[in-house]
Amino acid sequence: xxxxxxxxxxxxxxxxxxxxxxxxxxxxxxxxxxxxxxxxxxxxxxxxxxxxxxxxxxxxxxxxxxxxxxxxxxxxxxxxxxxxxxxxxxxxxxxxxxxxxxxxxxxxxxxxxxxxxxxxxxxxxxxxxxx
Amino acid sequence: xxxxxxxxxxxxxxxxxxxxxxxxxxxxxxxxxxxxxxxxxxxxxxxxxxxxxxxxxxxxxxxxxxxxxxxxxxxxxxxxxxxxxxxxxxxxxxxxxxxxxxxxxxxxxxxxxxxxxxxxxxxxxxxxxxxxxxxxxxxxxxxxxxxxxxxxxxxxxxxxxxxxxxxxxxxxxxxxxxxxxxxxxxxxxxxxxxxxxxxxxxxxxxxxxxxxxxxxxxxxxxxxxxxxxxxxxxxxxxxxxxxxxxxxxxxxxxxxxxxxxxxxxxxxxxxxxxxxxxxxxxxxxxxxxxxxxxxxxxxxxxxxxxxxxxxxxxxxxxxxxxxxxxxxxxxxxxxxxxxxxxxx
Numbered sequence: 001x002x003x004x005x006x007x008x009x010x011x012x013x014x015x016x017x018x019x020x021x022x023x024x025x026x027x028x029x030x031x032x033x034x035x036x037x038x039x040x041x042x043x044x045x046x047x048x049x050x051x052x053x054x055x056x057x058x059x060x061x062x063x064x065x066x067x068x069x070x071x072x073x074x075x076x077x078x079x080x081x082x083x084x085x086x087x088x089x090x091x092x093x094x095x096x097x098x099x100x101x102x103x104x105x106x107x108x109x110x111x112x113x114x115x116x117x118x119x120x121x122x123x124x125x126x127x128x129x130x131x
Numbered sequence: 132x133x134x135x136x137x138x139x140x141x142x143x144x145x146x147x148x149x150x151x152x153x154x155x156x157x158x159x160x161x162x163x164x165x166x167x168x169x170x171x172x173x174x175x176x177x178x179x180x181x182x183x184x185x186x187x188x189x190x191x192x193x194x195x196x197x198x199x200x201x202x203x204x205x206x207x208x209x210x211x212x213x214x215x216x217x218x219x220x221x222x223x224x225x226x227x228x229x230x231x232x233x234x235x236x237x238x239x240x241x242x243x244x245x246x247x248x249x250x251x252x253x254x255x256x257x258x259x260x261x262x263x264x265x266x267x268x269x270x271x272x273x274x275x276x277x278x279x280x281x282x283x284x285x286x287x288x289x290x291x292x293x294x295x296x297x298x299x300x301x302x303x304x305x306x307x308x309x310x311x312x313x314x315x316x317x318x319x320x321x322x323x324x325x326x327x328x329x330x331x332x333x334x335x336x337x338x339x340x341x342x343x344x345x346x347x348x349x350x351x352x353x354x355x356x357x358x359x360x361x362x363x364x365x366x367x368x369x370x371x372x373x374x375x376x377x378x379x380x381x382x383x384x385x386x387x388x389x390x391x392x393x394x395x396x397x398x399x400x401x402x403x404x405x406x407x408x409x410x411x412x413x414x415x416x417x418x419x420x421x422x423x424x425x426x427x428x429x430x431x432x433x434x435x436x437x438x439x440x441x442x443x444x445x446x447x448x449x450x451x452x453x454x455x456x457x458x459x460x461x462x463x464x465x466x467x468x469x470x471x472x473x474x475x
Contacts, residue, residue, distance in 0.1 A: 001392060001422060016254060017284055019147045021170070021392040023418065029170070029396035031147060033284065039432040040381045043374040046435060048256050050371075051190075078248060078260045079302075086301035120296065 003030065007037035051078065062129045068104035070095075072129045073119050088118035135279065135286045138270035139238015145279045145286050149389050152204045153178055154281025155242045155265040160214065162240055163316045167212075169281075171322075174397030175329040176208030179390050180336055181459075182345045183353040189303075192375040195353060197390050199336070201263030201304060202244070205311065207332070211325040213317040220307040224299040227308030228291070232271055234312060240279075241268045244309040246300030252280070252287045262304040268294075324475040326401050334467040337459065347463070350456035358449035369445060370435050377431045380424065391421035409469040413462060420458050427451040 003022045017033035024030045055075050061067040074084050081099075085092040090111070097103050098115075109123065116123045135143045143162060146169070148154025153173040160167050173179070180199040187194045198204075209216050221227035234241050247253065247264040266280040275290040298308040337346040344352060353376070360369035381389075395417035402410035430451060433443045 001418070001425065017147075018282065019149045020389060021149055021396045029392070029399055031149070033147065037381070039377070039428045042432040042436050043377040043381065043428075044256060046370070046374045047190075047378060078258075083260065083302040120292075 003032050006032040006034050007039075008035045009038045009041075051075075059129050062101075063131070065101055068099050068101045069127055069129050070104055070115060071099045073115075073121060073126055074099075077119055079119075084115075084118060088114045090114060133285050135269055135277065137238055137240055138235050141238065143240060143269055143279065146281070147284050148281035149393055150178070150198075151265040151281055152201065152263075153208075153393075155267055156205045156208055158267055158279065158281065159240070159242055159311075159313055160212070160316065163313055164318060165212075165316060165320060167320075167322075168400065170393050170396035171326075171400055172208045173204060173390075173393050174333075174401065175211050175322075175325045176204035176206075177329050177332040177336060178204040179333055179394045180345075181347070181349050183349045183356075184344065185356075192371055195376050195379050197380055202309075205242070205265075207329070208325075211328050212320040212322075214320075215314045215316075216311050217314045218309065218311040220309050221299075222307070224295055224308065227298060227310070228295055231268060231276075231310060234310075235268060235270055235276075239312050242266075242311045243268055243294075243298060244306040245294070245297035246302070246306065247297075249293050249297035249300060250280075250289065251293050252283070252289060260300075260302055262300055262302055262306050264297075321475070322404060323473075326404065327470055327473055327475055330401070330466060330470045334463045334470070337463045338467070347456050347460045350452060350459065354449045354452035354456060356449075357452060358446055361445050366438070373431045373445070373448065374435055377428045380428060391417055391424055395421060405473055407469070407473065409465075409472075413466055413469065416458070416462050416465075420455055420462065423451055423455050423458070427455070 001020070001022045003024050006020045006022050017035055019031045020034045021029050022032045055072070058067060058072050058075050062069050062072050074081070077084075079087070081092055081095050085095045088095070098107065112123050112126060116126045119126065133145050135145055137143050141162075146154070146158065148157070148169045150169070150173065153169045153176065156176070157167050157169045157172040160172070178199055181197060183193070183195045185193050219230065221230070231241060231243070243266055244262070245264050245266060247261045248258045250258070250264070266278050269277040269279055269286060271277075272288060275288050276294055277286055278289045278294070279286040298306060300306065340346050340348075343349065357373065357376070360372055364372065395414045398410050398414035398417055402408070402414060427448060430443045430448050434445065434448065437443075
């Protein structure tokens with residue numbers, strides 16, 4: 001890749017730039033900052049869209065009352081039950097029970113606080129989903 | 132490039148790098164007065180690799196990697212350059228943060244392994260749960276730390292809470308607050324010897340691992356899998372797999388098959404060091420291979436974007452990867468015979 005071929009397609013990095021190694025005119029490798037590449041936008045966009053879509057499905061499920069808000073916040077942080085259970089210090093099978101709304105509604109504040117701490121949200125936020 | 136002052140009053144020069152781990156390691160060496168570039172660390176630490184792990188799934192898709200496992204570049208390059216590093220992990224986050232503060236107060240900059248999701252200074256769409264990102268803490272500031280992240284152009288501020296969450300995140304490859312800083316460093320390291328060791332190790336990893344999922348064999352394996360994927364997974368599933376391969380190539384690494392270009396940069400520097408014309412040729416060949424990898428990414432993106440409407444198809448993408456495997460095999464075989472002739 002030559003220095004003038006380094007992609008400068010879009011401002012996909014929100015103003016930040018990424019370093020690329022490319023050949024300058026004398027055939028030496030130098031660092032050239034790149035502002036983004038269309039290809040990357042496509043493949044990363046696919047992953048981001050997929051996550052957003054599945055998060056939306058979960059949000060609807062919470063509003064419909066088939067899943068607990070904990071499930072939404074866990075997905076928002078891109079966590080799996082394994083990761084969240086370890087972060088909050090709560091057994092995985094217990095956490096999986098808490099993904100059911102009727103059980104989540106009865107949780108003590110001490111347990112809620114541990115989830116809130118692990119997910120970096122307030123206790124109030126944890127009990128709701130954005131409408 | 133920009134200059135920053137550490138707690139010890141020493142200037143620290145921040146350099147924009149393509150890869151986090153080699154960037155951090157080379158910055159730690161430079162801070163101690165050893166002038167060494169990022170590609171050099173990458174080559175000496177045998178950073179280039181290929182692997183496809185069909186049995187490990189992250190968010191429903193399999194993992195392919197274009198680099199050696201996180202931590203290996205630091206470990207290997209430090210050893211080969213004769214640097215002694217103090218490394219520590221912690222069970223208790225509080226103790227980990229206290230120790231970081233204590234070391235920073237002595238004026239020493241510290242390399243940290245973190246989870247990229249919790250580093251809020253990154254753009255949102257790049258924040259994934261990935262536990263292998265490296266950065267350097269420069270000094271403590273009010274409510275946080277001044278950090279030099281080699282992926283960014285300038286040093287930034289990171290709130291204490293973010294850094295603590297990032298250092299003690301859970302999940303695969305837990306960092307456990309891993310921190311490292313040099314204890315003693317050889318000021319005039321034996322670069323030639325280190326380069327030879329690094330290159331030999333790389334050739335062995337690419338050519339001689341007797342498993343079909345690593346090195347050149349892994350590339351062929353994955354190429355065949357890509358060609359057959361639409362029959363096995365359906366178009367949508369095949370697209371997801373393909374996009375995850377390209378994402379690993381572009382995102383969880385460096386822009387545009389960057390590892391291949393970085394290794395070409397290393398070969399170029401090594402050619403100067405040894406005065407070897409063979410290495411110059413190999414560097415050129417590596418650049419050409421990097422261009423094919425980019426071509427692969429472009430074709431893949433077109434497949435995903437146009438939903439199979441154009442003449443680009445999975446056969447073409449897999450075919451390009453097969454060409455990469457072919458040429459990389461030849462390159463590493465040549466490199467192996469060139470290295471044997473080099474004198475330390």
